[in-house]
Amino acid sequence: MTSAEPTDRRAIPSTPGVDIPDGRGRTGLDQTGADLARNPDVAITRVEVTSDGWHVLRRTTFDYRQRDGQWMSQQRETYDRGNGATILLYDESAQTVLLTRQFRFPAYVNGHPDGMLIETAAGLLDDDEPEVAIRREASEELGVTVGTLRHVFDLFMSPGSVTERVHFYVAPYTAADLTGPGGGVADEGEDIEALTIPFAEALAMIADGRIADGKTVILLQWAALNLFARD
Structure with missing residues (x-):
């Protein structure tokens, strides 16, 4: 009787997120x-x-x-990182838009003076439908209960490396729609300031660099052509 050939008992390393759960319990x-x-x-x-x-x-x-x-x-x-949604809230009678300001470390580390970016309200879908998600984000960030939504388009914002597709919306609002405190979700580290800005000033802020967020520039330029266009 001959002894069996020795076997290589070295374990094949497991990979989180592939064959064992990662930090969020995902595999595959x-x-x-x-x-x-x-x-x-x-x-x-x-x-x-x-x-x-x-x-x-x-x-x-x-x-x-x-x-x-x-x-x-x-x-x-x-x-x-999943897909997202963003919204431009506007008051047509007052000729203003409602934006956010918050600290964005990736922008800060890549040359933005203080990392405090002025943006349209936005967030990830988190498995919700886009309209549901953007109503949630408008409420959490700006305290606005959104009424009628207008879907504008869906865009890939950085298709060379990021899979995210962003759903773009606009919606009117009035003071009566400000039903909550806004400010973001504190448990998620959000500290968001709401800014009411005259639309003409918002366009000027694009020109001088005070607004440097891509999705926000896109929606403001769309609004210049479709919401606040002058004869």
Whole structure:
């Protein structure tokens, strides 16, 4: 009788978010995008989870058929934080808009003077429908109970690396709609100031750099063409 061949008992390391739960209890995060087949010029070969933080960072390897017909293997990292929604609240009779101001560390560390960005109210969907989510955010951040919503468009804000698609809305408001304290959710570290700004001043703030947030610039420029356009 011969002894069995020795086996390699080294355990294959587990990966949070893949085969064991990550900090949010998720598994299978490496499957996102693996079965995509809508574009015949793209063949996904591997998806790796490279971060198990609150949001998900993935490295995807795929073959891409270029315009000359040649296939090339490429890698891209994608940051998946979920989709979001944003809203411009406006008072047409007073010719004002209601915006927020809050500290944004990523902007601060990348050259913004103090990190205090002036923005339209916004937030992640958190598994809600976009209209539900943006009503929630308007209430939490600005204390406004939103009535009639107008959906403007959906945009990919940083498609080179971030998967997020943002749903854009506008809605009128009056003083009667200010039904709550606003200020954000304290338990989430939010400390948000509400700003009522004349619309003409808001446009001037884009020109001189006081408003430097992309989604806010987009909605204000849309409003200049569609809500506050002069004859």
